[in-house]
Amino acid sequence: MSTHYRLTALAAAALLAACGGSDDATPTAGGGSDPNARGALVFNPPAQVTALSAAQFTAQLNESATGRSLAQVLGTPRCGVTVHAMQFGTVGGAGETTRSSGALMLPTGSDAGCTGARPIVLYGHGTTTVRSYNIAALSDRGNAAYGEALTIAAAYAAQGFIVVAPNYAGYDISTLGYHPYLNADQQSKEMIDALAAARKALPLGGASDSGKLFISGYSQGGHVAMATHRAMQAAGQTVTASAPLSGPYALSAFGDAVYYGNVNLGATIFTPLLSTSFQKAYGNLYTNPSELYNAPFASSVETALPSNETTNNLIAQGRLATTLFSTTPPTAPAGSPPSLQATLNAVTPPTTPTTPAALAPLFALGFGSNPLVRNEARLAFLLDAIANPDGAVPTFTTGRAATAPANNLRKAFKANDLRNWTPTRPVLMCGGNADPTVFYALNTGTMQAYWGSGSTAAAAGLVQALDVDSAATVSDPFGAVKAGFAQAKAGTAAAAVAGGATDGGASAVISAYHGGLVPPFCSAAARGFFQQVLASGG
Known part of the structure; x- marks a missing residue:
């Protein structure tokens, strides 16, 4: 945003949620009697589009300022990352049959934390305007999805989690003529379908499912993640924990x-x-x-x-x-x-x-x-x-x-409002209180109040809300995340001032807040939360 708050909503589109793009790789083999059935894996095995060792992925992160920042926040890759581009059957917003696509990211390497049965992170991406969005594009720097693909690969796959991330109907190879945006029923079904398809592809390269399932997503994907947790809980399906991030839940x-x-x-x-x-x-x-x-x-x-x-x-x-x-x-x-x-x-x-x-x-x-x-x-x-x-x-x-x-x-x-359920498994909501795109108090704060005093979730201590843009308290488990965010925010303002900004960098911070500043820190917090749940027995 300019020094006079002159960045229009449309000019900020690329910043909205670290969004979108396309990879034209062709799957290698067919499989399944009805490739359009919900959860069907259209091609099995799905095409491998990227294979990086931990050292190669580290080098890729170090090639750009964005990658170096991600490595600083999310840590040096412990595992290599192999990415497969899936196509799977799902439904549209009116229940119409369609196909979607997405990424299956697998941790690789000899480290004990990268081999054997691994937990899965089912991830929903943020809003994008780009029709060709393809989150399997970890090797395509020109793809609009590259930034978010890099983030989830660094946060999860490179640290020992299998990642399943759909592109959503209406994007990439999907022929649906619209996107069922924030349709909680359709988007949760598509997430579940992507998970079912990915599990059909395992084991690839020795990967296997440990049975521990975590759900996350940012911005639009935060709403998608919470809707998916709600739907899976209602269906009696296993969810280990979820971390919806900066989502419009209310x-x-x-x-x-x-x-x-x-x-x-x-x-x-x-x-x-x-x-x-x-x-x-x-x-x-x-x-x-x-x-x-x-x-x-x-x-x-x-x-x-x-x-x-x-x-x-x-x-x-x-x-x-x-x-x-x-x-x-x-x-x-x-x-x-x-x-x-x-x-x-x-x-x-x-x-x-x-x-x-x-x-x-x-x-x-x-x-x-x-x-x-x-x-x-x-x-x-x-x-x-x-x-x-x-x-x-x-x-x-x-x-x-x-x-x-x-x-x-x-x-x-x-x-499509999510104030109508109560989780029975742990939930971490994360965001920043000054978010100009998805208002924190109105969404995260309202959900926290809805699950507040008197609810079974509150009684069981299942729900946490993290404001990364707040001061750390004594023994704060997220103190490092908050300190890192404060440093990044200050750095953004300082860079703007050095470039001639006359408002102390405030406009630059607003411009970068939702799509650039918050995502890596909330992703780091989500991973730490998932690791804590695993350490406590899941």
């Missing part, structure tokens, strides 16, 4: 906050991804996109993302917007009390942002003269939010999702 509260004017960084990307996903799944958000979107976006926004076009090209083509809402407040219905219009005025943009208030200058940039969302659609949403409030927005009351939302978009948000 999705309906988050949606309400945005419509109340707290426009997060990336909102003009998230909104069409979400709305298209929900429209494909439920079919009732609109009969025509023009009911939700302004011209010229309405005519093509449904097919704009994901795409292999750059976001700048999509903007130039009139397919993506740079602001979400109009600077002109919605007009209250005739006969409404004056207080309603005053409320609408006060949130356009918000004069008293609900969360986090320090991001008010950023929220204001979500408003402009050529916005994505129609004022009529925003008004309908807000009228329902006022009449049927969420327990966390605009003020915290019960902390629970709205009981009976009437607006179909709010119904869709609630259907």
Whole structure:
């Protein structure tokens, strides 16, 4: 972000969650009677696309500043890493049959921690706009997925975990014409399908499953990870522990906050991804996109993302917007009390942002003269939010999702909100309190409160929440993670000042916060948490 908070949501797309890309390797052999069945491994064995010894992977990390930073946070590789590109059968958002792809990363080497039966990390990646995303691209530096692939390989595979990471339907080789974004039912099914397919591929190179399953993911993948834990628990399937990271878990509260004017960084990307996903799944958000979107976006926004076009090209083509809402407040219905219009005025943009208030200058940039969302659609949403409030927005009351939302978009948000279950296995949530993309207090904090005093999870001490952007306490098990984050944050600000920034580096920190600063530290914390669970007997 510039020194005046001028980085648009679209310009920040590449930073949103260390996202996406494609690898064109062709699997080597066929197998399975119905390759489109859920969990079917289309080609067995899946193609090997990368094989690095521990020394080679260490050298690869040392080739770039990003890699060196990852090694500093995540440690020197203990194991080599071999990557296989899977294709597997799954379903779309409306239950339609489709295929997806993903990575199977295997630890290798003679170290005792890299051989024999190994625990599995099932991982969900962050939001990406790039249609060709392929997280198996550990050998392709030009791939948009490279950064996140490098992170999970360093965090997990190079330290003795098998990693299973789907690309998600709608990406890479998938022919699904949209992505079921934050569709908790579909995305958890796809994660489970990827796991089933990967287990069919084992043992590859002597790898085998120890039976210990950990689930993690960042940003969008944090929501996916928690939804997957919930689904597997409900199905009676084994989950050893999970670590959802920086995810929009309280999705309906988050949606309400945005419509109340707290426009997060990336909102003009998230909104069409979400709305298209929900429209494909439920079919009732609109009969025509023009009911939700302004011209010229309405005519093509449904097919704009994901795409292999750059976001700048999509903007130039009139397919993506740079602001979400109009600077002109919605007009209250005739006969409404004056207080309603005053409320609408006060949130356009918000004069008293609900969360986090320090991001008010950023929220204001979500408003402009050529916005994505129609004022009529925003008004309908807000009228329902006022009449049927969420327990966390605009003020915290019960902390629970709205009981009976009437607006179909709010119904869709609630259907994919995760405030409706209680884990029976350990959970670590991790994020940073100043996140401008996925608000920490509203998501991690609300989930922590939901599982708070009186819940079985709280009674059993199963749930932890880690704010990496906080001071370490005495005997803090995450003290090193917090200290490392503080150093990285300060380094980002200092580099910006050295480059001429006049705001003390604040804008650079906001720009890098969600997609660059937090991920490696939360990944380090998640791995430490998983190792602790294993050490305690799993």
